[in-house]
Amino acid sequence: MTRSPGDPGPLRWARYTLGFRLPEENRDWVRHDLTDAGWRGRILVRHLALMIPICAVLALLPASWGIRVLLVALVLGSSTFTVLISANELRRARLRQHRLIPPR
Template structure:
């Protein structure tokens, strides 16, 4: 897949996934990432990148495999569930963080997280 204009480097993308703000030269990429079709899937993928090492730490702790596996699955599943439930709010906060307008959401009858 071809890279978009303004794509962040891998290190910047990881920072973005962790919640850091990207520089102004990446603004168009951020706009695409948070507004264009598929933004929910991209948000879940970012969350998977964050949760995978956390779940791996729980798998590496001492104890029975069953308990470690259960805790890792809970961390992963609940983390993804929270992003799925609050995706609109997270997207609106990220758009504001990058000083981009929050789009109207016809399903909610107005802008997402109107203030």
Template sequence: MAGKVLRPGPHRWLWYALGGRLPEAHREWVLHDVTSKTWLWRHGLRTTFLIGPLSAVWLLLPGPLGLRLSLVLLALLVGYFYSFAFAEENAEHRLTKHGYDYGTGKRIRAAAKAEAEADVRERYLARYRQPE
């Protein structure tokens, strides 16, 4: 990415994590957020901000501790499962919300993956397939 990418402040990032749209100045940061090598970790962090508070509230409900812990565990498992099952769709939705064409994120991630795999293949061939 050329130039300096403007990161959102904590309050704007929280709004973004909850599904909100950031100002135009943060458009390139959104692209970086959903196409970087760590995009799935970032997605998981945003998901935590959505299901974490709800899970904490469930711990405070009256009832046996084992039941409350089971409820929280089940909620976390289901929440993270569905979140990661639709992570690519979520990323594309965030990008279209910020003015990018649908499929931009997937295309950029695929290109980066192909570049990394080509580098690995090149190193493999140089090491193990030397001409005789």
């Protein structure tokens, strides 16, 4: 897979996923990430990159396996639903964070 110009690389991508602002040199990549086709899917991938480790820790809590499965399903399902219904607002906030003009 080829890297696009301004691609932040794995470490910066992780920081971007956590909500930090990328440097100016990655501005075109951020614009592409948040405005080109498939931007909702990329928001969902970033969300899952954050939630899967959290769900793995929750799955290790001391409880019966049924409770752990239900807890992970509840946390992952509800957080994913929340991200999906607020994707437009999340995108606008991230664009403003990087000093880009959000689409109407």
